[in-house]
Amino acid sequence: MLINELSKRTGVAIPTLRYYENFGLFKGVSDETVTTNNYKDYDESIVEKIEMIKGAKEGGFTLSEIKKLLDSWYDKNLSNEKKTQVVLNKISEIDCKIQELKKVKKLLTECIVTIEKGGC
Amino acid sequence: MLINELSKRTGVAIPTLRYYENFGLFKGVSDETVTTNNYKDYDESIVEKIEMIKGAKEGGFTLSEIKKLLDSWYDKNLSNEKKTQVVLNKISEIDCKIQELKKVKKLLTECIVTIEKGGC
DNA sequence: TCAAAGTATACACTATACTATATACTTGTA
DNA sequence: TACAAGTATATAGTATAGTGTATACTTTGA
Structure with a gap:
């Protein structure tokens, strides 16, 4: 899915999603076969990841703490x-x-x- | 007790305590009978308050949210x-x-x- | 008594987590 | 095909929660 759908699915604003991606919390993939744009695709696993991020943030974890966890996981x-x-x-x-x-x-x-x- | 002891009792740094006091989370009282200084005195109830603040912060509440609670309480x-x-x-x-x-x-x-x- | 340590205030600076703005390009639709 | 809407990138600005520095005054202990 594109970022707009990801935003709707997770309830997280698009600039915030880009901020998270830039921060290294997840990564969308550009379809290599499409040469006209570099629109990124986000799959279901990223929706789950964001739900986890939301919960962790709600509970007072920082993005850095969350990143550390995700980094070792991958x-x-x-x-x-x-x-x-x-x-x-x-x-x-x-x-x-x-x-x-x-x-x-x-x-x-x-x-x-x-x-x-x-x-x- | 003075701010130094309050800091030791709660484990919260002095500048942070001053920041909290300034934010309006609690208030020390200057002894009116002492005219040479305006050192502030903090009582036991403030220690408890700070423990509450620490717990709430750990759980992801903001200082504004905590203040709102304390304000209505008083x-x-x-x-x-x-x-x-x-x-x-x-x-x-x-x-x-x-x-x-x-x-x-x-x-x-x-x-x-x-x-x-x-x-x- | 005088020097070190403590207290108060003010202002500047930092880190985190966004949020807004500008620009440029692409896609979908009337 | 034109134009609105979507996407990407970059940069600046904001809010929160401190932290650091400077200054001035006070207290305490050798």
């Missing part, structure tokens, strides 16, 4: 053990963030009790 | 019902972020299976 020179390790590390970072969020949630829940008591 | 003119509503909204945002992070985690877990199968 690194042919990395052993499966090392790839697994990188992914496991990211999973434990996610668990950490979830714990932090739960802590904040707990604080806010306590807040509500305080409000209802008329405190504050 | 708004004397807001009814308890409205305060509760603001806090409940924030809690559901947190749940949303947790769901997003779990989705990413699921994706990464699937990644590991794929790696182990020798795929990619």
Whole structure:
């Protein structure tokens, strides 16, 4: 699909997609048989990748952190053990963030009790 | 406590604390009886507030979002019902972020299976 | 007492993640 | 075939969240 469709499918604005591509998060391919333009084609796997990027960003990961993960994922020179390790590390970072969020949630829940008591 | 101790207690750098205070996330008080300086004093509640800020930031909330929450929390003119509503909204945002992070985690877990199968 | 360390304020600078603008070329449609 | 809409690239500008530097004043300890 072309960038316009990719944007519609993911809900990410075209300039942002170009920024991401430029940042190295994914890469569209120009059809070599077409010589009149260099329009890039993005496949289904890129839609999935962007969904992952959106989720990770929502959870507070930076583009650099996301890139590092994707880079090792696609690194042919990395052993499966090392790839697994990188992914496991990211999973434990996610668990950490979830714990932090739960802590904040707990604080806010306590807040509500305080409000209802008329405190504050 | 003075800013130096606050920094040590929270692990947040002094310039960052000043930035937060300036942003309006909390406010130290100058002792009116001391005329020689305007050193600010920060109490325990501010330590807690900063822990909350750290957690919220880690989970991807912006300082503006955090400020909005704190502002309504300390708004004397807001009814308890409205305060509760603001806090409940924030809690559901947190749940949303947790769901997003779990989705990413699921994706990464699937990644590991794929790696182990020798795929990619 | 005086020098080092701490505090406050102001302003400049940086990094991240976009967003906008300009330009040039291509494609699809009336 | 003309022209609107789509695509690519480059560059500049913006917002957020700090970090660094300079200056001035205050406190504390040898």
